[in-house]
């Protein structure tokens with residue numbers, strides 16, 4: 001195909017994809033759209049004379065359709081994209097001496113909030129950049145971070161991104177398995193532009209501001225300060241004077257990406273001074289005073305090759321998607337979860353479909369749905385849940401609204417292996433010298449059925465197996481021996497009691513239970529009395545520990561420690577302990593000044609707790625001090641500074657811990 005034809009073809013396709021996307025029903029993942037746009041841009045650069053009269057790159061968004069259209073006071077534009085450090089340098093070079101703010105590029109719905117004489121007059125979507133939809137009603141009803149009043153005269157326009165937080169999105173989908181949202185961005189767009197307010201009830205949104213204009217002009221020309229003064233939430237803006245510094249901030253934003261509660265698809269660089277930004281002017285579809293640095297995609301499409309039903313340690317039979325390998329969220333993904341049969345039904349997923357894979361945050365890759373059902377060829381197959389357990393062929397039971405499938409045969413071989421693997425895992429007994437494959441073999445031969453069977457294995461028995469020599473047999477036995485010290489908390493985790501989490505185990509220890517037997521004997525009433533342990537968890541604990549009684553006795557008889565360990569108890573704090581009553585946050589990498597050796601964060605935290613501190617994971621207004629190790633992330637420091645939290649180097653704390661005999 002010649003360049004001219006390809007350009008025509010791409011232009012048409014880009015218009016089609018954009019239309020669908022801005023209607024809230026994308027046909028492809030963003031990464032695929034971006035690839036087409038890049039190709040198009042590349043071709044136009046080579047053949048500027050072939051630029052079509054109707055150029056998709058000249059337009060922004062898509063026409064407003066649903067509500068009363070509102071014309072913007074000045075266009076709401078797109079952003080020029082960058083993905084190389086040279087482009088960041090070029091940006092700084094264009095504006096010598098100008099301070100730049102670097103901030104996350106949130107992935108939601110762009111909104112303009114107009115205030116007249118201090119009152120919110122309307123909220124408008126970007127639309128096609130010139131005219132947007134009036135979404136004031138739903139914005140007022142659903143968006144947090146949109147004050148009704150601001151303390152400023154005249155006309156104030158605040159632009160920003162309205163997002164659905166990941167936590168809200170997950171909770172919503174859990175609660176509504178029959179009408180799942182595909183991703184937080186679509187959720188945000190679909191919610192505020194909904195025709196029927198009833199249909200979107202309870203979908204909370206969060207607004208983060210990134211742009212401000214005031215008439216008459218306000219004294220504050222710094223964007224960040226101006227927005228905060230008016231009471232808006234702002235995704236953290238870092239002021240940078242040079243490209244190198246900005247590049248570091250971009251990297252730190254990308255690193256933080258997994259731990260944030262919102263989706264972001266890049267970082268935005270923008271002139272920090274509002275007047276300078278305005279003076280820089282605009283191109284056809286983007287301002288000159290800002291660029292967007294794009295990160296790797298967290299969503300991609302690929303083909304669902306097959307679905308395999310996997311038996312878990314609690315007997316739950318869950319559908320696992322086998323995928324054509326796809327690079328998403330920084331790794332190649334070949335497997336993803338499909339949750340349960342209700343989710344499959346609600347998302348109308350079939351084998352052979354091109355599906356959207358989402359790998360965002362710390363969650364396991366997930367099949368979010370089918371974007372473009374018109375791609376179907378008719379060869380696709382229904383996903384049929386198994387009628388019996390794929391491992392033991394026993395009939396299954398269905399539980400709950402999402403109709404999860406369970407094999408209730410406690411002798412089920414697949415469950416047995418999963419439970420053994422779980423017992424040996426790091427969070428539980430940590431039998432690190434025996435890998436999965438060995439556990440499977442030993443389960444097949446009947447040597448291992450229950451966790452307690454690990455403790456009857458002998459070196460002689462292991463040596464009877466092919467490919468086990470003296471050295472590895474000794475290592476395996478030593479590893480098993482060490483795991484006898486497991487203790488109450490980790491034994492509880494290792495027994496894989498349905499609904500009981502790692503947190504449950506920790507809470508029981510801290511609440512004063514001294515042994516696994518004590519927990520088993522406590523009864524539901526005593527268990528629900530523990531903070532944060534609900535009735536369902538208490539019932540599950542009681543029921544399963546009663547069932548496991550003989551196993552608990554065997555573990556004891558074989559020398560396994562099931563008593564609470566000192567490290568799982570609340571620390572005993574002496575009066576006058578050096579950090580008494582302090583709320584601390586620990587950041588950076590910690591090492592013992594005496595040996596120079598690295599110390600694990602939890603170990604150091606434990607010492608601080610013994611010294612009377614309570615530790616939190618993030619800096620807030622109630623934090624007393626931020627204890628910093630080496631290589632501290634800039635974001636925590638800025639936050640501490642802003643909140644007036646004392647920043648203390650680890651050296652100072654070590655000195656106190658050593659003096660108090662704690663370290």
Ligand SMILES: NC(=O)c1ccc[n+]([C@@H]2O[C@H](COP(=O)([O-])OP(=O)(O)OC[C@H]3O[C@@H](n4cnc5c(N)ncnc54)[C@H](O)[C@@H]3O)[C@@H](O)[C@H]2O)c1
Nearest residue numbers: 017018021026028029030033078079105106110161210268
């Ligand atoms: N999947 C598809 O079919 C499809 C189609 C079209 C577009 N898209 C996606 O949409 C995006 C392109 O849209 P675009 O070029 O109109 O704009 P953009 O969304 O990439 O960039 C501009 C927008 O960024 C947002 N933004 C977030 N944080 C910001 C901040 N701190 N400062 C300034 N703006 C901020 C604003 O809403 C602004 O409108 C791409 O991610 C593209 O992949 C996808």
Ligand SMILES: [Zn+2]
Nearest residue numbers: 389392407412
């Ligand atoms: Zn089974």
